[in-house]
Amino acid sequence: MWWVVAAKMEGMDAEGVLAGLDPEQRAVAEAVRGPVCVLAGAGTGKTRAITHRIAYATLTGVVAPQRVLAVTFTTRAAGELRGRLRQLGAPGVQARTFHAAALRQLSYFWPRVIGGDPPRILESKIGLIKEAARACRLSFGGTELRDVASEIEWAKVTQCRPEDYAAAVARSARKAPADVVDIARVYVMYEELRRERNLLDFEGMLELTAAVLTEHREVAQQVREQYRYFVVDEFQDVNPLQKLLLDTWLGDRDDICVVGDPNQTIYSFTGATPSYLLDFTADHPGATVVKLVRDYRSTPQVVGLANGVIGQAKGEAAKRHKLELVAQRDNGPEPSFAEYDDEVAEADDVARRARKLIDEGVPAREIAVLFRINAQSEAYEAAFAAAGVPYVLRGAERFFERPEVREAVVRLRGAARAGADAETDGTGLIMTVRHVLSGAGFSDRPPEGAGAVRARWESLAALAQLAEDMAADNPQAGLPEFVAELEERAAAQHAPPLEGVTLASLHSAKGLEWDAVFLVGLVEGTLPIIYAETAEQVEEERRLLYVGITRARVHLSLSWALARTPGGARFRRPSRFLEGVNGRTGTSAPARVDRAKRRPAAKGPQPCRVCGRPLTAAVERKLGRCEDCPVELNEDLLAALKDWRAGVAADQKVPAYVVFTDATLQAIAERNPGSAEELARISGVGKTKLDRYGEAVLALCTG
Incomplete structure (x- = not known):
């Protein structure tokens, strides 16, 4: 049977697919026949649940992988679905966006049913x-x-x-x-x-595909024969045109599973409506409904605040299919609330606190500053630049469309064809990639200042860091594998994380998560936005704040400024959505910092403790030395540290790197600190981690 062959090829069986799922996720996976409605809260593992459902259905022979169409809203999400399904033994499943699926069908049937030159997109x-x-x-x-x-x-x-x-x-x-x-x-x-x-826009693409299927019965029969099993992610974001196409694909069948969260409906201004999700059981009587509420992403403190904000939602729609998250992680710090005299003071203090988190061991790419409108980014760009904190402005430009990235990929592809690292290990991959990137302008030391030159260097540095990450995961990986990874990421618009704090709007942050999140500018007129006049529009603004809160895993800060500019009238009021949840009765604001007094950070690159060369690579900065400089390593201590870290991570239900990264453990094993002061001087061991883990680490070092 085809499903037995597929399972053996991937080393996965049906029961193995169900292993490790929580009771609600397992209920989703075992509901292999539609109609099924999955109401999935933020951080509850919805992608895990639906991919395991598809894999379980294919491995048990309910449906062939080629007969499944999983539809989502972004190429990145579709790529992630395909990747997970391959690992689970269902490599033939089609996971596409609405537009990609429609374009594929329209291109295939165009010569037969329309003829002539196809329109240009x-x-x-x-x-x-x-x-x-x-x-x-x-x-x-x-x-x-x-x-x-x-x-x-x-x-x-x-x-x-x-x-x-x-x-x-x-x-x-x-x-x-x-x-x-x-x-x-x-x-x-x-x-x-x-x-x-003869042009076709994206909306016309969906409309024309639906029309072809409606007007040509033989085309509809062929498409419905091909796709018999449907899964639709983010169903709360479906608009009427997408629903029309989906209904055309389905015909009179009901083998459909929809997944969504009514609390994350934030795109109604584009035409999206949660009514299709909320009314699913009315449209499909007898549908199986499963609620996912176990939050594996955020601490109980973050989850509690999220529940408090969304629990005050008003209106009939807010009461239907209510989802209250239940935290599964250990306790973390309480969310903080801060009030400032003006936006300059707010931005400066956020930059200072981000720097503090980085010094305590939180990677810069695991920190985000989220705001309601893009215009708010200007103050934070200035503050982070002045504080010497690297940042990345999300949404400014697609990473793989940057000229320097396109040039670098061409160079890497050419080097792979030439067999540049035919006989190298993971270390060789890192060196080869850095050598190829040097031809595109990459250097070990970043350029002075900011601007286009620095932005170009940051892009190339992200590719170099990606090579380091691949080598760490797979020491046998070579340049061909690295280039294949880049091409797959480019197709899915899955950019590597740039080493910098993310600055992004709340809308663009949906679907992402960070260890630390700063929610800024939370004042009336901005959140809710001044244009939100109806009750429904105001409630969507509340859901937008909820989305922002649930992006944070551990650290969460919410802040607002009473005036826009230094010395301005302090007439602003905190957002109404914070009433009853901020736990504040009023505190003094941090001192205002005058923008004119800002000075760029003068601190230069960290030197190697062995040879003195400036260190720029993230791994080298963690180690405190060049990777190729000679050093004594206590292998037994490193093994003991890794065993200890694995136990702590398991107890706390967090990834191992959250405790300490591999580079930090290696630096500890190299330096073998004998006191808390010596341990604190190692990169990646900040005050928080020293207080939490210092005694145990020093016991291993001195033992």
């Missing part, structure tokens, strides 16, 4: 909308063009034609970015230009 509407506006004798600025483009996208996904646009805006209490009559005129002209030039 329109990657961005901006240029065509600018032409359409000019034809209507209207002039929009750059920001206005983007807003009009978003408005037309909303109209198209909600199946609203130009002549109905004005009425639809009024009906939905939506605030249009320009005169509704002007937008409707531009919408008409945009569609005319698009058709004249």
Whole structure:
């Protein structure tokens, strides 16, 4: 049987797939026939549950892998699904975004049912909308063009034609970015230009695919024969156009499993609606419903705050399918609340506290600053640059589309074809990658200051760090494997973590998580945003804060400023969503720091303790020396430290690196500290970890 062969190929059997799942996750995995509705709270392992369900269904012969279509919203999420399914013995499952699945089907059937030259996919509407506006004798600025483009996208996904646009805006209490009559005129002209030039936008792609299946019975039969088993992730974010296509794929069948969290509905402005998730049991009587509420991501303190914020939600929708998370991790620090005189003081103190976390051993890439609107990033970029804390602005540009990254991948691909490291081990991989990247401008020492040169160096450094991570996971990996990893990541837009604190909007942070999160600018008018006028819009803003809170694993800070600028009127009020949960009766604000007094950090790169060369690689900075410098290593102590760390990590239910990284343990084994002072001088051993683990580590060292 095909499922037995697949299981043997991957070394996995059906019972093995169920092993390690909690009772609710196992209930999802064993519900192999639809309709199934999984209500999954943040951090509860929904991806684990649905991938194990698919694998269990294929390994038990319920469905062939090739007959499964798993649909999600991002190429990265689709890539993660495929990767997990391969590991579980279901490599043939199709995991795609709505648009990727539609484009594949449309391209395949186009010659048969339409014929002629297929349309060219329109990657961005901006240029065509600018032409359409000019034809209507209207002039929009750059920001206005983007807003009009978003408005037309909303109209198209909600199946609203130009002549109905004005009425639809009024009906939905939506605030249009320009005169509704002007937008409707531009919408008409945009569609005319698009058709004249044989262009197809992403919304048209879904609509046309659904139309082809509806109008051509033989096409629908072929697609439904191919895909008999559906899984839809993030179902609370489905819009009417996506639902139309999904219903067309399904036909009169009900083998569908949907997964979502009504508490994380934050995209209604794009046309998404949670009603399909909330009404699933009404549409599918007798559906199996499973709630995942065990939170494995965050500490009880973070989970408690999240429950407190979302528990105050108002309205009928908030009461339906209510999810209250139950923390599974050990206790951590209480979330902190801070009030500042102005935004400059707030940004400066956040930068200072981020630096403190880094000094205590939290990697910079495991820290995030999240804000409501992108314009808030400016103060934090300035504060982090002045404090010498590296940062990454999420959403500014796709990593694999950066010119320096494209050039580096081409160079690495060429070196792999030439057999540059045919006989090297993991260390050789690191050296080879760094050598190839040096041809693209990478050096061991970062350039002075900030700007484009520093940004280019950071991109190349991220690739070098990725090679180090691969070598640590698989010492036998060579350059061909590294290039294959890069290409797979590029296809899924899965960028390597850059070594810097993440600055991101709350919307762009959904689906991500960090050890430490700073939620900033939590004032009335910003969260909830001033444009949130209806009760439904305000409740969506509450859910946005909930999403931000649940991004944090351990450390969580919430803050607000009473004035925008130093010396400004202090009239702002903390967000209404903090009422009853902030545990504050008023505290003095930290002293304001004048932006003019900021000075760039003068501290240079850490020198090697053996040869004195500046250290730039993360692993070298942890070790305190160059990787190739001679040093004495107590192998027995290193083994004992790793055994101790494994036990602590298991007890605390955290990844081993959260206790201490491999590099930190190696540095301890090399230096063999005899006192707390000596141990504290090792990179990665900050005050918190010294207090928590210092006695046990020193006992191993002196024993």
